[in-house]
Amino acid sequence: DAKTTQPTSMDCAEGRAANLPCNHSTISGNEYVYWYRQIHSQGPQYIIHGLKNNETNEMASLIITEDRKSSTLILPHATLRDTAVYYCIVNPRGKLIFGQGTTLQVKP
Amino acid sequence: EAGVAQSPRYKIIEKRQSVAFWCNPISGHATLYWYQQILGQGPKLLIQFQNNGVVDDSQLPKDRFSAERLKGVDSTLKIQPAKLEDSAVYLCASSFLGRRENIQYFGAGTRLSVL
Numbered sequence: 666d667a668k669t670t671q672p673t674s675m676d677c678a679e680g681r682a683a684n685l686p687c688n689h690s691t692i693s694g695n696e697y698v699y700w701y702r703q704i705h706s707q708g709p710q711y712i713i714h715g716l717k718n719n720e721t722n723e724m725a726s727l728i729i730t731e732d733r734k735s736s737t738l739i740l741p742h743a744t745l746r747d748t749a750v751y752y753c754i755v756n757p758r759g760k761l762i763f764g765q766g767t768t769l770q771v772k773p
Numbered sequence: 774e775a776g777v778a779q780s781p782r783y784k785i786i787e788k789r790q791s792v793a794f795w796c797n798p799i800s801g802h803a804t805l806y807w808y809q810q811i812l813g814q815g816p817k818l819l820i821q822f823q824n825n826g827v828v829d830d831s832q833l834p835k836d837r838f839s840a841e842r843l844k845g846v847d848s849t850l851k852i853q854p855a856k857l858e859d860s861a862v863y864l865c866a867s868s869f870l871g872r873r874e875n876i877q878y879f880g881a882g883t884r885l886s887v888l
Contacts, residue, residue, distance in 0.1 A: 697874055708864050708879030763815025
């Protein structure tokens with residue numbers, strides 16, 4: 666199963682873009698990259714997913730490198746409510762295997 | 774669209790007691806999951822149902838944990854007897870069957886404290 670590597674923690678100033686990196690060098694050709702986040706005392710929340718192309722939705726943008734070995738989640742204008750643990754997951758056979766994630770702290 | 778509903782939100786029991794958690798998935802979602810999240814860790818899958826059948830229960834401690842989804846809709850997870858190490862948040866998630874991008878939607882979870 667493909668494994669992901671994320672920084673343990675990051676800070677971001679409110680109103681600025683938050684760029685969260687993820688390495689997944691062993692990803693297979695048909696595996697999607699998923700991003701979820703978990704705000705304190707809540708269940709994980711789906712953010713975005715992608716296969717090869719960059720993706721954008723109302724919450725975030727996902728940039729996947731051409732070789733698919735890494736990706737970046739971009740929150741364009743971070744707010745205090747975006748403070749959470751962000752999980753990058755490569756989804757083998759429909760399962761979500763959560764690592765430690767990146768704790769993003771948005772500061773005023 | 775209503776989300777995944779779980780109850781209770783909190784439960785405190787003593788070790789060796791039994792406890793049950795309930796989950797109602799999003800309407801139309803055939804696949805249901807139970808996860809255990811220990812403080813400071815990511816969620817870990819315990820069991821996956823597809824309709825009322827078990828797809829994967831390889832991580833479920835079957836000597837004390839059981840789960841059922843009798844009518845293919847809501848589900849119950851039970852622990853009997855509970856141990857101190859079962860203190861965790863129990864999360865339920867559901868997803869739509871048949872889509873390659875298996876997006877899972879989570880409930881708020883039940884926080885269990887075993888004393």
